[in-house]
Amino acid sequence: MSTSLAWDERYAGGGFQFGEAPNLYLLSQAHRLRRGMRALAAGDGEGRNGVWLAEQGLDATAVDWSAVGLEKARALAARHGVPITTVTADLSHWDWPAARFDLIAWIFVHLPPADRALACAGAMRALAPGGLLVMECFTPAQEGRRSGGPKEPSLLWSRALVEHHFAGLEVLELLEGSVRLDEGPRHQGLAEVVRAVLRRPA
Numbered sequence: 001m002s003t004s005l006a007w008d009e010r011y012a013g014g015g016f017q018f019g020e021a022p023n024l025y026l027l028s029q030a031h032r033l034r035r036g037m038r039a040l041a042a043g044d045g046e047g048r049n050g051v052w053l054a055e056q057g058l059d060a061t062a063v064d065w066s067a068v069g070l071e072k073a074r075a076l077a078a079r080h081g082v083p084i085t086t087v088t089a090d091l092s093h094w095d096w097p098a099a100r101f102d103l104i105a106w107i108f109v110h111l112p113p114a115d116r117a118l119a120c121a122g123a124m125r126a127l128a129p130g131g132l133l134v135m136e137c138f139t140p141a142q143e144g145r146r147s148g149g150p151k152e153p154s155l156l157w158s159r160a161l162v163e164h165h166f167a168g169l170e171v172l173e174l175l176e177g178s179v180r181l182d183e184g185p186r187h188q189g190l191a192e193v194v195r196a197v198l199r200r201p202a
């Protein structure tokens with residue numbers, strides 16, 4: 001079972017588990033970003049995505065339940081000379097602020113079904129009109145691969161789950177398939193993912 005303490009332990013070493021560079025799918029969406037947008041990197045761990053969003057001129061907040069991860073996120077932001085707000089919280093119990101974010105990055109965040117439903121409802125509430133949700137997560141086809149992702153199958157995402165939890169958002173992209181990951185020691189090699197860009201109608 002995944003716990004905040006287990007993630008604290010993973011992050012306690014010197015390196016960056018998923019690298020310091022932003023997720024490539026998020027990076028590929030740079031054309032949709034505008035300076036001053038209010039961005040949330042959900043489950044941002046050691047901060048690679050939140051810091052990159054801040055570097056693009058966005059007002060970035062990183063939330064994660066690992067205090068150790070977020071300490072590294074703040075250090076990474078300082079090294080890059082950008083401001084970032086961090087919040088240590090469980091995404092399934094966080095008091096997601098209403099209509100607060102123009103962008104939510106949901107990158108490799110895998111939660112048990114009941115927690116996933118709560119966190120997704122929170123993310124839906126937190127998206128401002130016109131706001132974007134950018135996601136990349138592992139799918140059931142990833143089971144047995146060694147390129148990353150949770151061991152527990154019920155934590156995996158799918159296109160159908162994206163459509164279910166984020167019903168009402170406009171689909172700009174929604175794809176399931178194979179990609180090659182090269183993100184730190186934990187995400188290496190061919191992987192099976194779902195990728196999505198969704199928008200709250202203005």
Ligand SMILES: C[S@@+](CC[C@H](N)C(=O)[O-])C[C@H]1O[C@@H](n2cnc3c(N)ncnc32)[C@H](O)[C@@H]1O
Nearest residue numbers: 007018043044045064065066089090091107108
């Ligand atoms: C696979 S890591 C991905 C980290 C980051 N998104 C990235 O791509 O580098 C999953 C992250 O989700 C966080 N996480 C898992 N369950 C969580 C929960 N219930 N509340 C908050 N964070 C959670 C973990 O602490 C971890 O940092």
